[in-house]
Amino acid sequence: MEKNPTIYLTKFLVFTLLITYSLKVNAQDYEEVSTKNPFWEKVQIGGGLGLGFGSNFTNITVAPSAIYNINEYVSAGVGLQYSYVNQKGFYKSNIYGGSLIALVNPIQQIQVSVELEQLRVNTSFNSTFGGVTDNFWNTALFLGAGYRTNNVTIGIRYNVLYKENQGVYADPFIPFIRVYF
Template sequence: MFMRKNQIKCVSKAVLVIIILLFSNELLAQNQRVNSKSNNYFWDNVQFGGGIGLGFGSGYTDISLTPSAIYNFNEYVSLGLGAQYSYVSQKNYYNSHLYGGSLIALFNPIREIQLSAELEELRVNINPNDPSLTSEQFWNTGLFLGAGYRTANVTIGVRYNILQDDNKNVYSDAFMPFVRVYF
């Protein structure tokens, strides 16, 4: 009889250990599913976009590449990051390279209207073709407030640089039209 109680205790302990292992494995599997859903949920709310600019004229070249990504917190608010590189050249005068980044906040009070605030920091390198002139290098900061009409993934609008300095700025005017596309 004593042997039987001992065997029952051992079997009971083994069954208990197996049940605990099965439940803990199931709990870990559920935790992994929740984590993978939250990972997918993050990427479901990320949109990529940007722009490519090409401008050619009589001895003038302007090429720019501006990739960006935003995270949609909800249908009203998005925040994102952007990068920018531009090459600008005026034949017989100068060539320049501009590069930097930006932070952007988008607010959609209604589906068709998009308001934006964008802080942009660019490094500007201007190299004149005339050897008697010196090269110029400086940082250019812009803070753009904008508004646009939005349809699907495209927004067309205008933005205004509230930090515009006509003496030291890469943009000739504080008002700038834009087309913003995110996929």
């Protein structure tokens, strides 16, 4: 009996949304406590959520992250990522891992970033001659720059470790929208 990944993915997304909502509610409850501990006053939480659907195609990404504001110019943090990609009848892929990020704001409107990302890629291909799997680690080192307004930054990043036709990224340049609360 084949397991249905949609059920597991739905459970994962519901769990993630409940945890995210719980963190938001708890953050409001602990507002009084955070004024006593200056560490938490400098922590910001953000991340990304990606959904892509098409003709027999599904792409779902969940990527939470957190940064610590060292001062008004420099921040450092960590992130997690999980992606599920499925082209019905062709391939399925689970991608998961983490990243380290450093942000520098030389002036209030400009943000420069360095991000080291390590992802595990587990892909299975279906073909007329049988199934093939491809499991590997994908390492990326992104250098980015963007325009910043309040807690939102819009920009582009470049993967200096990019090799054509290798890894999970189709292009070394990737636009981004970064939001931290």
